[in-house]
Amino acid sequence: MTKPGFEVTRRSFIRTAGILGMGVAFGSGLLGCATPGSKPQKDSPVPAGGTAKEPIASGKDAILIGHHAELSGGLALSGYWRKKGVDAAAQYINQSGGIAGRPVKIVTVDTETNADVGNRRLRKLIEEDKVDFIVGAEHGGIAIASAKVAKESQILYLPTSRSDPLTLSAEVANRYVYRVVSGTVGPAKAVAGWFTQNVGKKWAIIYSDYAWGQSHRDSWTQAVQDNGGAVSAAIGIPINTADHIPYIQQIPRDVDAIQIALIPPDLPRIFPVLAQSGLGDKQRYIADGSLVLFDVYSLGDLAEGIWYSDQVPWVLADQDTPHMRNLYEKVGVDANGREVGTGQYAAMGDVWIAWEIMGFIKTIVEGSGWKAKADTLKLIEWAEAHPNFPESDLFPQGELYVRPDDHQGFAKHHVLQVKSKAIRVQNTVDMQATIYPAAVNLQA
Amino acid sequence: MKLRLDNTVGFVSLWAILAMSLVFGSYGRFLLTEIALWTFLATSVNLVYSYAGILSAAQPTFFGLGAYATILLVKFGWNLPGAMAMGVIAAAVGGLLCGWILVRMSAHNAIITSLIIVVIGHMIGNSLRPITGAEDGISLPGKVYSLLGMPIRPGPNSGTFYLTIGALALLLTGLWFAERMRGWKVLVAIRQNPIKAEMIGYNVRLYRLIMFVFGAAVAGLGGCLFAVVMAHVTTASLSIELAVHSVLWAIVGGVATVFGPFAGVLLIVLLSETLANVVLYVNALVGLVLVVTIMCLRQGVMGSLATRWWTLGAAKGSSPPPTSSSTSESA
Numbered sequence: 001m002t003k004p005g006f007e008v009t010r011r012s013f014i015r016t017a018g019i020l021g022m023g024v025a026f027g028s029g030l031l032g033c034a035t036p037g038s039k040p041q042k043d044s045p046v047p048a049g050g051t052a053k054e055p056i057a058s059g060k061d062a063i064l065i066g067h068h069a070e071l072s073g074g075l076a077l078s079g080y081w082r083k084k085g086v087d088a089a090a091q092y093i094n095q096s097g098g099i100a101g102r103p104v105k106i107v108t109v110d111t112e113t114n115a116d117v118g119n120r121r122l123r124k125l126i127e128e129d130k131v132d133f134i135v136g137a138e139h140g141g142i143a144i145a146s147a148k149v150a151k152e153s154q155i156l157y158l159p160t161s162r163s164d165p166l167t168l169s170a171e172v173a174n175r176y177v178y179r180v181v182s183g184t185v186g187p188a189k190a191v192a193g194w195f196t197q198n199v200g201k202k203w204a205i206i207y208s209d210y211a212w213g214q215s216h217r218d219s220w221t222q223a224v225q226d227n228g229g230a231v232s233a234a235i236g237i238p239i240n241t242a243d244h245i246p247y248i249q250q251i252p253r254d255v256d257a258i259q260i261a262l263i264p265p266d267l268p269r270i271f272p273v274l275a276q277s278g279l280g281d282k283q284r285y286i287a288d289g290s291l292v293l294f295d296v297y298s299l300g301d302l303a304e305g306i307w308y309s310d311q312v313p314w315v316l317a318d319q320d321t322p323h324m325r326n327l328y329e330k331v332g333v334d335a336n337g338r339e340v341g342t343g344q345y346a347a348m349g350d351v352w353i354a355w356e357i358m359g360f361i362k363t364i365v366e367g368s369g370w371k372a373k374a375d376t377l378k379l380i381e382w383a384e385a386h387p388n389f390p391e392s393d394l395f396p397q398g399e400l401y402v403r404p405d406d407h408q409g410f411a412k413h414h415v416l417q418v419k420s421k422a423i424r425v426q427n428t429v430d431m432q433a434t435i436y437p438a439a440v441n442l443q444a
Numbered sequence: 445m446k447l448r449l450d451n452t453v454g455f456v457s458l459w460a461i462l463a464m465s466l467v468f469g470s471y472g473r474f475l476l477t478e479i480a481l482w483t484f485l486a487t488s489v490n491l492v493y494s495y496a497g498i499l500s501a502a503q504p505t506f507f508g509l510g511a512y513a514t515i516l517l518v519k520f521g522w523n524l525p526g527a528m529a530m531g532v533i534a535a536a537v538g539g540l541l542c543g544w545i546l547v548r549m550s551a552h553n554a555i556i557t558s559l560i561i562v563v564i565g566h567m568i569g570n571s572l573r574p575i576t577g578a579e580d581g582i583s584l585p586g587k588v589y590s591l592l593g594m595p596i597r598p599g600p601n602s603g604t605f606y607l608t609i610g611a612l613a614l615l616l617t618g619l620w621f622a623e624r625m626r627g628w629k630v631l632v633a634i635r636q637n638p639i640k641a642e643m644i645g646y647n648v649r650l651y652r653l654i655m656f657v658f659g660a661a662v663a664g665l666g667g668c669l670f671a672v673v674m675a676h677v678t679t680a681s682l683s684i685e686l687a688v689h690s691v692l693w694a695i696v697g698g699v700a701t702v703f704g705p706f707a708g709v710l711l712i713v714l715l716s717e718t719l720a721n722v723v724l725y726v727n728a729l730v731g732l733v734l735v736v737t738i739m740c741l742r743q744g745v746m747g748s749l750a751t752r753w754w755t756l757g758a759a760k761g762s763s764p765p766p767t768s769s770s771t772s773e774s775a
Contacts, residue, residue, distance in 0.1 A: 071724055110724060115581065115680040120478060121720070123600070127471035141579045141678035148583060148676060152599060163580055171583060210570040210679070211578035238567050 062105040063098075065090070065361065066131035068122055068146065068157075070138050073113025074263065078138060078292050081347040082160055083108060085354025086135055088331045092393075099362045100370075107131055111142050118142035119149070126153050132373060135357050136177075137161055138350075140211050150176040154376055158357045160350070162288070164215045167408040168439040175380050175442050178402060180360055180409035181353045182311065182434070184212075184219040187288035190413040190434040191309045192223030194427050199283045199307065200256020201229040206247065206270065207261035207287075209236030216261035216287045240265055244273045257283035261290065268294045271302045283307065292347035296418060306418045307426075311411045312352040312397050314423035318414070323396035327355055337423065352397055359394025360402070384443060399431055405438035450749035451620060454703025457710070458613055465605065474600040475717065477673055479709050480608045484666025485686070486693035486705030487615065492659035494700040495631045496652040497638065498546050501687035502558040505542070505565035506535035506660040508682035510667025512569075512576060515584045515677055524589035524596065528668040535664020536657050543656030547649050562687045569679035581678030584671055598675035608669050612706075615662065619702045631655065635700070692730070696737045698744025707745045 067086050070079035090104045098104060107129045111118035118137055125131050126149070133156045137143045140163030147166060150157035151174040164183045165172040203224055207213030213236065221231045232255055237247045244266070251258065258279070262270055267290060274280055285307040286296075292310075296303050313319045316328050316335040333339055333346040368375065368382030384404035389395050401410045413434050415427040465473050488503045510531035517527035542561055546554045570578045584598045596603050622628050634641040634648050642648045671677055680686065689712075697708025712730055719726045741748045 072727075110720065110726075112727070114685065115579075115678045116478075116686075119674060119676075120475070120717070123471050123474050124717075127469060127474070139579070141577075141581045141680060144577075144580050145583075145674070145676040145678070148586070148599075165580055209567075211573055211580040214573050214578065236571065239570070 062103045063133075063365070064129065064131040065104060065106050065358070066125035066129060066134040067106055067108040068111060068118065068125060068134055068137045068142070069108055070113045070142075071108070071110040073111075075113045075138050075293070077264075077294065078347055078350045079110075079113075081292065081350035082135075082138065082354040084331055085351040086358060088351075089355045089358035092326075092330050093358065093362055096393075100366050104358075111137050111139060113139050113142075115139070115141040115145060119145055122146050122149055126155055131155075133361050134158065135160065135354065140165075144172050147172050147174060147177045150174070155373065156361075156376055156379070158360065160353050160357070162215075163212060164219075167406040170440045173406055173440045173442060175407070176376075178360065178383070178407045178409070180357050180400065180402065182288070182409070182411070182413075184215040184288065185436050186408075186410060186434045187309055187413055188216075188219035188223035189226075189436050190429040191288075191415050191427075192220065192229075193227045194415055194429070195257070195285065195307070196224060196227040196229040198427075199285065202254065202256045203229060203231045203259060204251045204255040204257075205231055205234040205259045205261065206251070207234065207236055207259075208263050208266060209238050212263070213261045216259070220259050220261075220287070237262065237266060239263065244270055245277065248273050248277045248279065251277075251279060253278075255282060257285060259285045259287055261287035263290060264294050268299065271299050271306075275302060285309075291423075292349045295345040296423070297345060297421060303418045303421075308416045308418075308423065309413060310349045310416060311413055312348045313414055313425045314348055314416060318425040319397075321391075321396070323391060323393050326393050327352070327396040331355070356395055356397065356400060359392075360389065360400070362394060363389060401431060401435070403435070403438060404443055405441045407442060408438070410434050448750055450698070450701050450703060450746040453749055454616065454701075454706060454746065457703070457706070458609075458616065462609060465609075470600070473602065473605050475713065477600055477605045477608050479706075479713050480612045481666055481670050481673060482690070482693060482709045482713065483612055483706045484615070484669065485663050485690045486697065486709050487619075488659040488663035488666070489690045489694040490697075490699050490701075490705045491662060492656050493694065495635055495655040496543070496547060496659065497551065497635065498554045498558065498652075498656065499551070499691065500546065500558040500656075500659075501555065501684065501691065502542055502546075502561040502565070503659065503663045503690055504682055504684075504686040505562050506538050506663040507667040507670070507686070508565065508569065508677070508679070509538050510535045510664030511671040511677040511681050512582075512667075513664075514668045514671040515582055516575070518584060518589075519582075524591050524672070528591075528665075528672070531668040531671070532661050532664045535667065536661040538664075539657040539660020540653070543653050543660070547652045547656060559684070559687075562682070562684050566679055566682045566684065569682045576679055577677075578679055581676050581680075584675040586675065589672075596672065598672055600673055604669075604673045608673060611665065611669060615665075616702055616706065623702065692734055694744075696734060696744055698741075698747030698750070701744070701746040701750055704744050704746035711745065 069083050070076060071083065086106055090106045093099060093104050107125060109121035109125055111121055125134060136146055136157045136159030138160045140161050143159035143161035143163055144165055146157055154176060156176055158178045158180060159166055160181055162181060162183050164185060166177060166179045167173050167183060205217050205220055207217045217234045221234065224231055232252050233250060235247050235250050237244065260270060288309045291308045296306065314337040316324060331351050337346050337348060339346050364379055364383040367386060368379040370379040387402050387404050389400040391398050398412050410431050412431045413429040414425045416423050417426050461476055465476060485503055485507050489500060492498055492500045513531035513534040514527045517530055518524060546557055549557060569576045576582065586598060589596045630646055631651060634646060634651050638648045693708035693712055694705050696712060697706065698704030715733060716726050716730055719729050723729060743751055
């Protein structure tokens with residue numbers, strides 16, 4: 001039966017709309033590629049930070065800072081806080097006179113915690129958005145691949161990743177990469193002495209069986225041995241394992257403590273399994289950096305007593321200085337380490353990294369007299385000659401030392417513990433004690 | 445020789461990309477190179493699904509094998525062409541081992557087993573960190589290589605762009621010609637009715653295994669080129685996430701067509717990058733595209749074009765083209 005004339009049916013409408021939608025996307029995608037140098041996305045839901053209030057130098061060219069961020073995928077939670085840190089720092093810098101009198105604009109792209117997508121979006125930042133500096137990825141694979149691209153493109157890349165090869169491998173480390181945050185070696189060196197003296201000498205390690213977890217295993221094993229302790233078992237757990245019991249059962253019963261270097265979804269699930277397996281009375285130390293990956297308070301009573309180490313305290317009372325208070329206020333976190341408005345658990349370790357990277361960029365741009373990308377090598381040379389960054393609003397945690405040899409940052413380190421539903425500092429290690437010998441010399 | 449509408453569109457698109465590359469900036473060229481690389485993987489899924497009757501999620505395992513073999517062998521002192529050839533062979537051997545198991549299974553069991561293969565491959569890759577670099581990956585040493593007399597510098601550049609697009613054009617043109625060969629018609633017969641093909645004397649299991657191995661080799665070739673273009677490989681190249689994407693590309697583009705996978709990758713990657721400018725959870729919308737495609741274009745973009753051609757051509761008395769509907773039946 002033929003239909004008379006022109007009739008729109010539900011099916012034909014959906015089909016036509018689908019085809020049109022794909023056609024529009026296809027066309028706009030191609031056009032987007034064909035216009036190099038297109039403007040950064042100011043109205044995107046992945047918004048540029050620091051554009052709200054710019055009382056300075058409105059007529060001057062903005063300095064574009066790309067943020068290569070994990071906003072979705074496995075590292076989305078810490079990505080959220082890093083983005084808050086970068087955007088808040090940009091806004092603070094703009095309100096305080098900008099960088100060398102020029103406003104800062106942030107262009108954020110989402111790596112989706114995926115190496116291939118991360119690579120693609122990095123190229124977009126460099127070649128399409130033409131950013132001047134990049135606050136880099138947290139995901140090790142993305143950051144390492146990006147280090148190479150940064151060198152080729154001669155653009156400064158400042159990863160938030162703790163992956164060791166970024167500053168330890170001669171193949172990866174290069175002068176265009178500055179890693180302000182610690183890797184796994186520095187924190188292990190910083191706190192292992194205190195832990196072996198005060199928590200236990202005989203350790204087991206359970207770790208996510210991939211690069212980051214394996215790095216923690218190696219660093220902690222070495223550091224514990226160097227301090228007269230021993231690691232009697234190191235058990236790798238595949239990511240997103242359904243049943244942890246077969247792995248937990250391999251932990252010797254006579255260990256004093258267990259280092260846990262896992263990522264979600266394994267990390268929060270391991271604590272009930274430890275308790276059910278009769279290991280609930282063992283001391284539990286969550287490896288540096290990973291407590292931010294989930295809400296530890298969601299564990300309830302199981303969280304009590306968990307050890308952790310990080311470069312910033314969680315509650316303001318543990319470092320109540322004007323600079324830290326400014327950081328908490330500008331980022332929108334209350335004195336108890338909760339996000340203002342939502343009450344959400346705040347990952348201050350991530351906020352701090354993002355904030356100080358922005359401070360680092362501002363300091364070296366102004367110090368070196370950087371004007372444009374052509375001056376980047378001059379800026380690197382200046383930063384190598386001026387490795388100390390004293391405590392200030394831009395470096396609220398304390399003095400930051402960025403070693404010229406391998407561009408690795410060092411800062412003081414705290415040992416923290418969950419006590420009465422609060423994460424409190426139990427010990428602090430000076431920045432000097434976290435320094436280990438450089439594996440590469442980029443100035444050679 | 446007549447060209448079907450889907451193949452005409454495919455050839456025109458391929459040439460258009462080559463022409464447009466002259467206009468594009470380096471980011472546009474990089475995006476097109478990446479699209480070409482993923483097309484090898486999607487084509488591999490298409491070949492294995494259409495002619496071996498297995499909707500295989502295991503193809504990234506062979507893609508990753510090709511990529512890792514290339515980089516590791518170059519690090520061991522092999523020259524680049526030798527390392528790439530060995531990468532393709534490694535993927536084919538991997539395909540032979542997996543295919544030998546999978547072609548003995550019914551469709552659903554084969555899908556589940558292929559999922560297990562890709563998960564195991566990813567886990568092994570992550571565990572062998574000293575070799576694979578796990579999530580951190582390993583890099584191709586940055587120097588100028590010689591490939592068939594041409595200097596090739598690893599990384600996204602015009603040399604690797606033309607190398608990748610050229611290899612893809614050769615593959616797709618070769619498949620287009622192969623579709624017209626008598627031996628290929630046996631594969632089509634097996635796809636359309638494997639029981640009948642077996643009854644008239646064809647060794648269906650052998651043909652399916654050959655196509656599985658060929659599909660694995662195609663994925664391996666894509667992996668080798670990926671290693672050269674990206675100059676860095678991580679275990680993400682072995683992941684189940686990539687497996688899901690590769691199936692998505694093939695289905696949206698249209699299985700059992702030469703240019704379907706290419707169209708699928710082109711559409712989805714460009715759609716993703718466009719949407720990434722306005723929404724955060726791009727993959728959710730891309731998933732919606734898959735649903736819309738399945739509802740409205742059941743044979744994918746190119747499959748629907750092929751059917752449209754047949755609908756028009758049938759009135760003029762031409763024979764029908766192969767479509768994915770028969771593939772679904774055999775799978």
